[in-house]
Every structure is written in C-alpha cells, then in structure tokens.
Amino acid sequence: MYNKRWFQALVVTILVFILFWLMRHNHYVFEPVFKYISAIAFPVIAAGVLYYVTRPIVHMLEEYRIPRLLSIFIVFLLLIVVGFLVVNFIAPIAQQQFSRFYDNLPGMINEVENLITLWQSNQDIIPEEFMSEIKSAQEQLTGSIKDVTLGFTDFLINTIAQIVQFLFLLILVPFFLFFMLKDGEKLQPFVSQFFKDKKAGSITRLFQRVDHTLSSFIQGQLLVSFFVGILLFIGYVIIGLNYSLTLALFGLITNVIPFAGPYLAVVPAILVALFQDPQKVLWVILIMIIAQQIEGNFISPNVMGKALSIHPLTIITLILAAGSIAGFLGLLFVIPFYAVVKAVIGHFYEEALDSKEF
Numbered sequence: 001m002y003n004k005r006w007f008q009a010l011v012v013t014i015l016v017f018i019l020f021w022l023m024r025h026n027h028y029v030f031e032p033v034f035k036y037i038s039a040i041a042f043p044v045i046a047a048g049v050l051y052y053v054t055r056p057i058v059h060m061l062e063e064y065r066i067p068r069l070l071s072i073f074i075v076f077l078l079l080i081v082v083g084f085l086v087v088n089f090i091a092p093i094a095q096q097q098f099s100r101f102y103d104n105l106p107g108m109i110n111e112v113e114n115l116i117t118l119w120q121s122n123q124d125i126i127p128e129e130f131m132s133e134i135k136s137a138q139e140q141l142t143g144s145i146k147d148v149t150l151g152f153t154d155f156l157i158n159t160i161a162q163i164v165q166f167l168f169l170l171i172l173v174p175f176f177l178f179f180m181l182k183d184g185e186k187l188q189p190f191v192s193q194f195f196k197d198k199k200a201g202s203i204t205r206l207f208q209r210v211d212h213t214l215s216s217f218i219q220g221q222l223l224v225s226f227f228v229g230i231l232l233f234i235g236y237v238i239i240g241l242n243y244s245l246t247l248a249l250f251g252l253i254t255n256v257i258p259f260a261g262p263y264l265a266v267v268p269a270i271l272v273a274l275f276q277d278p279q280k281v282l283w284v285i286l287i288m289i290i291a292q293q294i295e296g297n298f299i300s301p302n303v304m305g306k307a308l309s310i311h312p313l314t315i316i317t318l319i320l321a322a323g324s325i326a327g328f329l330g331l332l333f334v335i336p337f338y339a340v341v342k343a344v345i346g347h348f349y350e351e352a353l354d355s356k357e358f
Contacts, residue, residue, distance in 0.1 A: 009348075040172075047176035051184060052218040054079070058181055072181045076174070090245070097246040101272070206347045213343045217336045225255040228295050232265070235287030241269065242276050257319070257331045262292050310339065 054075045061071035188207040192200040229252025236244035251265035266288045273280035318338055322330030 043170075043172035043176050046170075046173045047180055048214075049218055049222075050079070050173070050177050051180040052215050053222060054177070054181065055184075055215075056219070068182065072178060075181065076178075090249075094246050094249055097243040101243050101246065202347075202351055206344065209343045209347050210340055213339045214336060217339055221256055224295055225252050225261075228252065228255045228262075228265075228291050231291040231294060232269075232287065235291065236269070236284075239280055239283045239287070241280060241284065242272055247272065262288060310335070310342075314338075 057075050057078070058068070058071045061074060062068060066074070188204060191207070192203045195203055229248050232251045233244060233248035236248055241247065247269045250268060251262075254264040255261040257264065266284065269284045269288070270281055273284045315335065318334045319331055322334035324330075
C-alpha cells in the first residue's frame with residue numbers, strides 16, 4: 001500500500017495541510033519570508049507578464065540568426081518606443097478626459113438626486129410605507145455615492161505617498177525581465193538534472209504544460225483585451241460618446257478579468273451616455289454586444305483556442321470567491337492560478353494512469 005500513488009498523494013495532502021496549520025499558528029516565524037515575497041511580488045509578476053508577451057518576439061528574431069542578447073536589446077527598444085508613444089500621445093488625452101469626468105461627477109450626482117425626487121413627486125399612488133423605504137434607499141444611495149467620491153479623493157492623496165516606492169519597484173522590472181529572457185529556458189533543465197531519467201522526463205513535461213498554460217492565458221487575454229479596447233473606442237467615437245478614450249481604456253483593462261470584465265466595462269459608459277443623451281445608452285449596449293460577439297466568436301478562438309478548457313460556471317464561481325477574499329487582485333490572478341493548478345493535477349493524474357498504479 002505504501003508504494004501506491006494514491007496513498008502517497010494522500011500523505012502529501014495531509015502534510016500540506018499540516019504545513020498550512022503550522023504557518024497560521026506560527027506566523028511570526030514566516031513573517032520575514034512573507035515580507036520578502038510581498039516586496040518582490042510586483043516586479044516579478046510584471047516581469048513575468050512581459051516575459052510571456054515578449055518571448056515570441058525574441059524567438060522570432062533568433063530564427064533570423066540574431067543572437068539572444070541582441071534580440072533582447074531589440075525587445076527593450078520596442079518596449080521603450082511603445083512606452084514613449086503611450087506617455088506622449090495617449091496618456092495626456094486620457095488624463096484630460098478623466099479630469100473632466102471627475103469634475104462633472106458632482107453634477108451627475110445632483111442629477112441623480114433630482115431624478116429620484118421628481119420620480120417620487122409623481123408617485124402619489126404608492127403607499128406611504130413603500131415611500132419611506134424608497135426615501136431611505138435614496139439617502140443610502142446618495143450617501144454611498146458621496147462616500148465613494150470622498151474615498152476616491154483620499155485614495156488619490158494616499159497614492160501620491162506611494163509613488164516613490166512604486167517607481168523603485170518599477171525600476172526592478174527591466175532587470176527581472178532581462179534575466180528571464182536570457183536564462184528563463186534554463187530553469188527546466190536545471191531542475192530536471194536532480195532526477196533520474198523517468199522522473200526527469202515527467203518534470204520536463206510538467207514544466208512544458210505549465211508554461212503552455214501561462215503563455216496561452218497571458219498572451220491570449222492581453223491580445224483579446226487589446227482588440228476589445230480598440231473595438232470599444234471605435235464604437236464610442238462613432239456615436240460621439242464623451243470620454244471615449246478613457247472609457248475604452250477602462251474597458252481594455254477590465255477585460256483582462258475573464259467573464260466579469262465586459263460587464264464592469266459597460267457600467268461607466270452607460271452612466272456617461274445616460275447623462276449625455278439617454279438614447280446613447282442603447283448604442284453603448286449595442287456596441288458592447290457587438291464587441292463581445294466579435295471577441296467570443298473570432299478573436300478568442302483564434303488567439304487562445306481551448307488551451308485553458310475552463311467551464312464558464314467554474315470561472316463565475318472562482319471570480320466570486322476570489323473577489324470576496326482578495327478583492328481586485330484576486331479577480332486578476334484567480335483564473336491563471338486555477339489553470340496552473342489544474343495543469344499540475346492533470347499532469348500527475350495522467351502520469352499515474354500511465355504507470356497503472358491506480
């Protein structure tokens with residue numbers, strides 16, 4: 001029994017739970033480790049995303065017999081050019097539109113209050129009990145909107161205090177990216193050399209499977225979000241929607257979140273359209289539907305394929321759980337984390353089936 005794979009898996013699972021229990025009840029021992037991990041998490045994750053985005057370019061350049069170091073140098077030049085274009089041409093327009101939107105936000109709040117008051121004044125047939133509940137909901141809504149506005153202002157003030165730390169971490173990203181592009185493919189042979197031939201082959205296949213999963217998700221999700229942002233911007237410009245670039249950029253960013261992203265992206269666009277011209281609300285919804293249909297039927301199948309094979313119900317469940325536990329960061333990372341765990345479990349399950357020990 002001790003040599004059976006299922007028994008070994010059970011023992012490993014128990015040991016993992018014991019490890020988590022010890023870490024929870026002796027957190028002061030692991031606190032320096034957690035602080036170190038949190039300190040380098042941002043540059044490592046950012047460099048990892050850029051690694052999967054730029055690695056195909058490095059491989060393409062190497063196919064033309066360009067040395068690895070020169071290929072990496074060319075990739076860095078391309079990133080600098082893209083950053084220069086964004087900072088000098090896109091960022092100023094987006095900042096101007098965002099400032100106008102923030103300045104007009106109090107007026108929008110007043111309009112909402114006026115609409116609710118007007119609606120209440122024309123609802124004499126509603127019983128007084130219902131009217132009191134509606135009034136209470138109105139006060140809560142108004143208070144929530146004002147709290148969000150004040151909280152957003154406090155958020156901006158607190159963000160200024162963290163700019164220095166953020167810039168320092170941002171400087172580390174190119175260093176991590178350089179060594180990932182230069183030596184990233186040496187990790188798998190380095191780990192495999194500590195195992196015998198059969199185990200080494202299994203480790204190699206595991207690394208390839210995880211690498212394929214991360215590559216498919218990161219490259220695919222970023223490309224899909226980029227195309228959706230372009231489609232939204234074109235549609236918003238056509239209908240003459242205010243803050244079109246800012247709203248399209250917001251849609252581009254939120255579409256990184258699987259499934260929930262499109263619904264988050266359309267909310268501010270609908271609000272802006274409602275105050276600009278209520279008829280534009282239908283056009284905004286139509287643009288989002290068209291963009292999602294193009295993305296779901298043409299872009300995603302060709303870019304991401306079926307590499308992840310995650311059921312939509314599973315995605316919804318994961319997003320709801322991760323959002324309540326870890327907030328926005330949980331929404332961003334829960335799907336790739338789940339995909340990697342699924343790939344690892346699937347690999348060992350297939351290995352166990354091949355060995356016929358189950």
